[in-house]
Amino acid sequence: xxxxxxxxxxxxxxxxxxxxxxxxxxxxxxxxxxxxxxxxxxxxxxxxxxxxxxxxxxxxxxxxxxxxxxxxxxxxxxxxxxxxxxxxxxxxxxxxxxxxxxxxxxxxxxxxxxxxxxxxxxxxxxxxxxxxxxxxxxxxxxxxxxxxxxxxxxxxxxxxxxxxxxxxxxxxxxxxxxxxxxxxxxxxxxxxxxxxxxxxxxxxxxxxxxxxxxxxxxxxxxxxxxxxxxxxxxxxxxxxxxxxxxxxxxxxxxxxx
Amino acid sequence: xxxxxxxxxxxxxxxxxxxxxxxxxxxxxxxxxxxxxxxxxxxxxxxxxxxxxxxxxxxxxxxxxxxxxxxxxxxxxxxxxxxxxxxxxxxxxxxxxxxxxxxxxxxxxxxxxxxxxxxxxxxxxxxxxxxxxxxxxxxxxxxxxxxxxxxxxxxxxxxxxxxxxxxxxxxxxxxxxxxxxxxxxxxxxxxxxxxxxxxxxxxxxxxxxxxxxxxxxxxxxxxxxxxxxxxxxxxxxxxxxxxxxxxxxxxxxxxxxxxxxxxxxxxxxxxxxxxxxxxxxxxxxxxxxxxxxxxxxxxxxxxxxxxxxxxxxxxxxxxxxxxxxxxxxxxxxxxxxxxxxxxxxxxxxxxxxxxxxxxxxxxxxxxxxxxxxxxxxxxxxxxxxxxxxxxxxxxxxxxxxxxxxxxxxxxxxxxxxxxxxxxxxxxxxxxxxx
Numbered sequence: 001x002x003x004x005x006x007x008x009x010x011x012x013x014x015x016x017x018x019x020x021x022x023x024x025x026x027x028x029x030x031x032x033x034x035x036x037x038x039x040x041x042x043x044x045x046x047x048x049x050x051x052x053x054x055x056x057x058x059x060x061x062x063x064x065x066x067x068x069x070x071x072x073x074x075x076x077x078x079x080x081x082x083x084x085x086x087x088x089x090x091x092x093x094x095x096x097x098x099x100x101x102x103x104x105x106x107x108x109x110x111x112x113x114x115x116x117x118x119x120x121x122x123x124x125x126x127x128x129x130x131x132x133x134x135x136x137x138x139x140x141x142x143x144x145x146x147x148x149x150x151x152x153x154x155x156x157x158x159x160x161x162x163x164x165x166x167x168x169x170x171x172x173x174x175x176x177x178x179x180x181x182x183x184x185x186x187x188x189x190x191x192x193x194x195x196x197x198x199x200x201x202x203x204x205x206x207x208x209x210x211x212x213x214x215x216x217x218x219x220x221x222x223x224x225x226x227x228x229x230x231x232x233x234x235x236x237x238x239x240x241x242x243x244x245x246x247x248x249x250x251x252x253x254x255x256x257x
Numbered sequence: 258x259x260x261x262x263x264x265x266x267x268x269x270x271x272x273x274x275x276x277x278x279x280x281x282x283x284x285x286x287x288x289x290x291x292x293x294x295x296x297x298x299x300x301x302x303x304x305x306x307x308x309x310x311x312x313x314x315x316x317x318x319x320x321x322x323x324x325x326x327x328x329x330x331x332x333x334x335x336x337x338x339x340x341x342x343x344x345x346x347x348x349x350x351x352x353x354x355x356x357x358x359x360x361x362x363x364x365x366x367x368x369x370x371x372x373x374x375x376x377x378x379x380x381x382x383x384x385x386x387x388x389x390x391x392x393x394x395x396x397x398x399x400x401x402x403x404x405x406x407x408x409x410x411x412x413x414x415x416x417x418x419x420x421x422x423x424x425x426x427x428x429x430x431x432x433x434x435x436x437x438x439x440x441x442x443x444x445x446x447x448x449x450x451x452x453x454x455x456x457x458x459x460x461x462x463x464x465x466x467x468x469x470x471x472x473x474x475x476x477x478x479x480x481x482x483x484x485x486x487x488x489x490x491x492x493x494x495x496x497x498x499x500x501x502x503x504x505x506x507x508x509x510x511x512x513x514x515x516x517x518x519x520x521x522x523x524x525x526x527x528x529x530x531x532x533x534x535x536x537x538x539x540x541x542x543x544x545x546x547x548x549x550x551x552x553x554x555x556x557x558x559x560x561x562x563x564x565x566x567x568x569x570x571x572x573x574x575x576x577x578x579x580x581x582x583x584x585x586x587x588x589x590x591x592x593x594x595x596x597x598x599x600x601x602x603x604x605x606x607x608x609x610x611x612x613x614x615x616x617x618x619x620x621x622x623x624x625x626x627x628x629x630x631x632x633x634x635x636x637x638x639x640x641x642x643x644x645x646x647x648x649x650x651x652x653x654x655x656x657x658x659x660x661x662x663x664x665x666x667x668x669x670x671x672x673x674x675x676x677x678x679x680x681x682x683x684x685x686x687x688x689x690x691x
Contacts, residue, residue, distance in 0.1 A: 027654045028640040028665035030647045033292040034480060037539050038488040047540075048485045048547050051498040052587050056580055064576035071575050074335075089312050235362040236552050237333055237391050238583045249503060257510050 055245045058173055066175040070240055073180055074231040077224075085224050099143040100222050105154055106135045106142025110202045111193040115157035119165045127152050141203060156254075159196070160189025164255035173244055180229075181247040285664055287672050292641040293538035295671025298523055306679035308373035316344035316372070318364075319427060321419045323397040330573035333559070336395035339416055342368075342384040343424045344376040349431035351463070352381040353686070354417050356450075358441025358469075358670075359481075360549020362386045367440065370674055375438075378683055381430055383420055387443050388413055389549075391556040401560030403553070404474070404599045406619040410449035417450070418459065435460040436686055440670060441644070444470030444636070445621065451634060452627045464686045467636040469670045472649035473620040478591035480644055482550075484543025485590065487536045498540055505531045542643070551586035554594045563598065621652065628656050635660040635685050637678065639667035660685075 040047065060066060089097070109132045116125040131147040131154065139146045148154070163185050164170070171184030182190070198206050209215045234242050288304065289295040299305075320338035329337050342363045353375050357368050363384040372382045386393040388409040394401060397416045403409050425432070437460070439447030444467035451465040471477035492501045509531040526532060533541070558565040566582040567573065589597070596612075603615055617623055628634055636657050640650065653661045662681055664672060672678045 027661075027663055030645075030650045031292075031641045031665075032647065033535075033641050033643055033668070034483060034539075037484075037536055039483050040486040040488050045486050046494075047489075047492065047498055048544055049587055050494075051496075051500070052544075052547075053584060054497050055499055056584060063578050063580075067576050067578070086312075230364075232362070232364065235360070235365065235390065235392075236548060237336075237556060238548075238552065238579055241580050241583055242548075249499075253503065253507065253510075256507060 056241060058244050058248050059171070060173040060244065062172055062174065066173065067240055069175040069177055070180075070243075073175065073178060076178065077231050081224050082230075085221055088221050088225065097222075097225065100218060101226055102135070102139065102145045103142040104219060104222050105145065106132070106139070107197070107202060107205050108156070109135075109154065110200050111159070111196055112155060112157045114196055114200075115159055115162045115193075116155070118159075118162045119157065121157070124155055124157070128155060136203065158186070158189050159192040160186030160251070161255050163189055164251070170248065170251065173248065181243055183248075183251070186251065283677060285666075285677070287664065287666050287675050287678075289668075289671060290666045291535065292639075292643060292666065292668035292671075293535050293542065294527065295641075295666065295668035296542060296643060297538055297671075298527075299671050299673075300675040301524070304676060305674045306374060306676040308370060309377055311369065311373065314344050314373055314376050315346070316342060316376075317428070318342050319420070319424055321416075321423045323416055323419055324399070327395070327560070329395055330559075331575050332573035332577055332579065333395060333556075336392045339386075339396035339420070340392065341386070341416075341420050342372065342382075343420075343428065344372050344382040345424070345428055345430040346376075346379065346381060347430070349433050350379055350381050351434045351436055352383065352421065352432040353436040353438055354421075354447075355382060355384045356413065356437075356439035356443035356446050357385065357387040357390065358439070358443045359387055359389050359478075360546060360552065361440075361443075362390050362392060367670070367673075371438070371440070374674075374679060374683070375686070378687060380436065380686075381432060383417070383424060385413070385416060385420065388446060389442055389553055391552040394553070394556045394560060398560070400602070402557050402599050402602050404595060404619065405603065405615070406445065406449040406474070406623070407453070409446055410453045413446055413450050414453055414457070414459075434463050436464045436466075437462045438466040438468060438686070439470070440468040440673070442471065442474070444468050445474055445619075448621060448624055448628065448634070451631075452624050455627070463633060464688065465631070465634045466682055466686055467634070468673055468682070469638050469642055469644070470621060470636055470653075471644050472622065472652045473616060473646070475592075475595060475616040475619070476646055476649065477644040478595070480646070481543065481546045482590040482592050484539045484643070485547045487540045487543060489536045489540055490534070498544070502533070502537065502541070505533065505537075547587070547590055550589060550591045550594060551583060553591075554589040554598065555582055555586040557594070557598055561598075561602075565598075621656075625656065632660070635662065635682070637662045637664075637673065637682050639664045639669075639672065641666055641668055643669045 109128050113125060113128045113132065116128055131152050134147040134150065134152070135142045135145060138144075145154075160183070168185050170186065174182045174184055174187050176182050176187055179190075201207060209219070232239070236242060287295075288301060289298070318340055320340045322337070323339050327337065340363065355368060355371055355375065357363060357365055361368065363386045368384045372384055375382045388394070388398060388403045393412075393416075394403060398409075398412050400408060403412075421432070424430070437447050437451055439445070447465055448467055448470065451462055454460050454462060489498065489501065492498050506526070509526050509529055512529075512531075555566055557563070559567055562569065566585055573579070600612055600615065607614070621628065634657070636653055638645065638650070638653055638661065640663060642650070645653075654663060662678070662685075664678065666672070667675070667678070
């Protein structure tokens with residue numbers, strides 16, 4: 001009996017092992033997602049190449065200069081701009097940052113309104129007017145975006161878009177120092193919007209900011225804080241080319257809507 | 258006494274059964290059953306394993322010079338040092354290396370998510386770019402021709418040693434033990450590095466996690482290449498696929514009334530009449546990988562002075578247009594890279610071997626003994642992972658057994674952020690119940 005005991009133990013262990021094996025969840029059945037696709041097997045299957053080559057045809061006569069500025073912007077971003085923004089994020093609670101963004105966004109509704117009107121988008125102009133009123137008054141000079149909560153989200157319109165809507169072509173691609181990708185048309189539009197904001201001087205904001213110049217610093221920080229783009233994020237030695245295409249498409253897109 | 262032992266045995270057996278049932282208890286309820294959608298969009302936000310916000314993670318980016326002799330032209334000088342990301346704790350803790358997948362850098366969104374997840378679980382984290390990524394090729398690939406498991410592992414092992422040494426000096430944290438995880442191609446690399454380290458005994462990884470690994474690398478890249486040849490309804494031989502997608506987006510915005518681009522944009526489109534179809538999603542995934550293949554082919558050629566793209570006497574200045582090289586590199590998919598760049602170099606030292614031998618050497622199958630006999634190695638994958646053939650999938654199940662966490666859906670890594678899945682592989686990494 002004593003000699004049989006180890007055997008008995010072994011068989012018990014084995015039977016439990018078998019139970020354990022059975023209890024193990026079954027391996028889910030394999031499913032090949034590629035089977036349902038129609039893969040082109042021809043020799044001249046160039047869909048990817050054709051599409052991508054076309055995407056590289058962007059009018060960029062100043063490419064050499066643009067690439068230098070692009071590199072400068074990337075370095076500036078990495079070593080100056082982003083560290084400052086990170087410090088800002090570290091030093092301020094999130095509601096404060098949202099408030100700051102809202103104040104500057106509210107001011108931006110001035111060119112948004114002007115350009116909506118110039119593009120003949122009257123419903124949008126009405127909505128932006130309502131936003132300006134609600135946010136400036138009930139949102140305490142724009143600190144709270146009450147209009148968004150009422151179902152009136154901000155609708156960006158700049159003078160570059162206005163020119164585009166009126167048929168002005170984008171012109172050569174430009175990379176603007178500190179600001180990044182643009183075009184001759186959109187760069188000009190930026191200047192026009194800037195002059196317009198100065199002229200309107202809504203709620204005396206320009207006077208105020210010129211009197212307290214530190215506010216320009218906050219303006220610049222908030223500007224970067226609100227843009228999720230990171231240099232290097234496209235993760236390619238050809239980032240310049242990819243950004244150029246995506247930016248150009250995005251602008252076309254904004255103009256057609 | 259014998260009865261006592263027998264009772265103990267039964268109890269242990271019962272406990273094991275209970276533990277197993279507990280493991281399998283919750284039914285898997287991942288909501289994205291379409292593998293292409295899962296691959297592109299991941300898990301809906303509400304079902305994701307929560308992680309802290311990125312600003313709350315103690316982290317920084319560091320760099321090391323891995324190859325002092327490597328010369329790079331000014332246009333690519335930013336890749337001279339190997340950049341990597343570190344998240345650390347003030348207390349002594351285990352350190353996990355995280356290796357990115359094909360064409361992914363240390364700063365990709367997926368890596369950032371996993372970094373937060375592991376950091377939150379109490380580990381120091383070092384994130385490294387994939388050895389196939391252009392920055393790693395330039396800064397840390399000895400041969401400049403990634404794609405061979407054993408060689409990549411040596412490059413990676415060296416980079417890891419330098420990175421951790423540098424991080425400890427700069428940041429002053431203390432490491433109690435090492436772990437290793439990789440995603441996709443990075444998972445294959447993790448397996449090769451882990452195996453290499455058993456011979457070197459430097460890190461003695463206590464856990465190694467392979468997230469959606471390929472098994473036969475060349476088969477997997479062939480499948481990824483194939484995606485970029487998907488035929489799409491409405492795109493004929495004169496149309497641009499990107500224009501087609503933009504038109505769809507355009508229609509969507511027109512019907513929606515405003516062009517406010519929000520984070521939820523993708524989910525919103527997918528529940529609208531202009532939802533992207535499976536072939537379109539497949540093509541998008543394929544296109545992203547083709548751009549990675551172009552980067553890889555271009556960078557390898559540059560580093561090895563192959564002269565396929567840039568003439569030997571051409572100096573690439575910051576202002577030099579790289580567009581003509583991209584135009585040409587676009588034609589080279591992964592299979593082209595392997596056949597035209599990797600294979601000839603490998604043949605120089607392996608004249609009597611075939612491409613099948615080369616494929617086998619870089620496949621997980623060549624690590625069979627190691628994978629089968631290492632209780633500290635586990636894999637997470639899915640029955641509908643785009644990169645796996647059926648035999649690859651079976652191989653993971655058979656070789657790793659209970660250490661293969663296999664799910665019926667999730668595509669290529671789409672469910673890694675799904676809470677129940679994340680909990681399971683975290684438990685494995687932390688040394689709890691497997």
